[in-house]
Amino acid sequence: MAAPCxxxxxxxxxxxxxxxxxxxxxxxxxxxxxxxxxxxxxLATRPDLLDGVRDERGFLLRTAHNLAVDLVRRRDTRTRNxxxxxxxxxxxxxxxxxxxxxxxRERLTEALGELPVEQRAVVHLKLxxxxxxxxxxxxxxxxxxxxxxxxxxxxxxxxxxxxxxxEEIR
Amino acid sequence: MKKTGFNADDLERRLESQSLRRLPPEWRGxxxxxxxxxxxxxxxxxxxxxxxxWRRVFWPNPVAWAGVAAAWVxxxxxxxxxxxxxxxxxxxxxxxxxxxVLALIEHRRQLNELLEVPAxxxxxxxxxxxxxxxxxxxxxxxxx
Numbered sequence: 152m153a154a155p156c157x158x159x160x161x162x163x164x165x166x167x168x169x170x171x172x173x174x175x176x177x178x179x180x181x182x183x184x185x186x187x188x189x190x191x192x193x194l195a196t197r198p199d200l201l202d203g204v205r206d207e208r209g210f211l212l213r214t215a216h217n218l219a220v221d222l223v224r225r226r227d228t229r230t231r232n233x234x235x236x237x238x239x240x241x242x243x244x245x246x247x248x249x250x251x252x253x254x255x256r257e258r259l260t261e262a263l264g265e266l267p268v269e270q271r272a273v274v275h276l277k278l279x280x281x282x283x284x285x286x287x288x289x290x291x292x293x294x295x296x297x298x299x300x301x302x303x304x305x306x307x308x309x310x311x312x313x314x315x316x317x318e319e320i321r
Numbered sequence: 322m323k324k325t326g327f328n329a330d331d332l333e334r335r336l337e338s339q340s341l342r343r344l345p346p347e348w349r350g351x352x353x354x355x356x357x358x359x360x361x362x363x364x365x366x367x368x369x370x371x372x373x374x375w376r377r378v379f380w381p382n383p384v385a386w387a388g389v390a391a392a393w394v395x396x397x398x399x400x401x402x403x404x405x406x407x408x409x410x411x412x413x414x415x416x417x418x419x420x421x422v423l424a425l426i427e428h429r430r431q432l433n434e435l436l437e438v439p440a441x442x443x444x445x446x447x448x449x450x451x452x453x454x455x456x457x458x459x460x461x462x463x464x465x
Contacts, residue, residue: 158353166349171341188352195360245340256339278336310332 158195165208168280169215171243175275176219178241178264186218212280213290216272223268255316262312270305277302 166187173183190211194200204210243263244256263271272291276282282290288298379386417425 158356162349162353166352167344170344170348174342184348184352187348188355191352191356192359195356242342245342247340255335259336259339278333279339279341306332309336313332 157198158191161194161201161207161211162191165211168208169211171279172212172272172275173215173219174241175243175263175271176216176268177222178243180241182222183241186215186222189218190215208280209282209286209290212276213292216291219268255313258313258316259309262309265312266305266308270301270308273298273301274305274309 169187169190170183173186174180177183177186193214200214201207201210243260247253247256263274266274273287276287276290277284284295284298284302287293287302288295291298293301
């Protein structure tokens with residue numbers, strides 16, 4: 152059993168990043184909460200999982216990703232279209248008082264929801280976790296070139312989707 | 322890449338600068354409490370839930386499993402009830418024993434004597450003798 156202080160420390164240091172990543176993958180706040188809780192239950196019951204792990208954040212993001220993928224598969228078996236589900240836009244970004252910026256964030260949330268979940272995961276880890284392609288490839292257990300190409304395709308789609316708005320408000 | 326004034330570098334910088342939504346603060350207590358509760362030894366708390374494998378087997382189609390269970394209950398009830406019912410309607414009707422028949426005949430004879438009914442009228446017709454075997458008939462004829 153994990154010491155209470157360890158569990159609290161892991162939460163305080165990593166829960167924000169895990170929350171944002173899971174929310175971007177699931178697009179659903181309730182699912183995000185369930186997955187985050189499942190992850191910490193796992194840590195509490197098997198604290199040895201983090202023994203000898205140098206990059207705690209990377210390990211936790213990988214575990215969160217696996218949990219999200221499992222959720223997606225369960226949804227598929229219940230004939231729910233995940234990409235349609237992704238369009239249910241849980242707000243991924245913080246609210247802002249700047250109206251133009253707020254519109255941009257809403258469109259960005261929609262555009263991210265249209266990406267396949269694999270591309271969305273890479274885009275998120277690169278842009279908002281600041282990971283290198285090597286780290287992303289290791290974390291998602293995919294080849295380096297695959298990580299880079301998923302990012303490039305994802306970014307191209309976002310650029311096409313957001314260009315009209317961007318040119319309007321710049 | 323097209324030169325549109327919105328190249329990948331611009332876009333990446335713009336996207337990176339977007340603030341992500343904050344984690345709801347009330348989740349901390351809820352999630353940590355749930356995690357610690359899950360980590361407690363099982364023996365310390367009573368757990369009335371079915372084992373996980375049990376739920377995995379039965380949960381996907383609870384209605385179907387309930388139907389199967391109901392069918393089995395019905396089969397068992399019918400099977401049990403069948404043991405105590407007569408197999409045929411006539412099985413419950415008993416033919417009178419020979420002793421009872423003789424007693425009834427004697428009773429009737431005594432009744433007739435009391436009422437002074439002629440014996441010829443009251444006596445039951447003697448039962449016809451069963452046909453003798455062919456061999457016996459031939460022997461009788463030869464003797465005659």
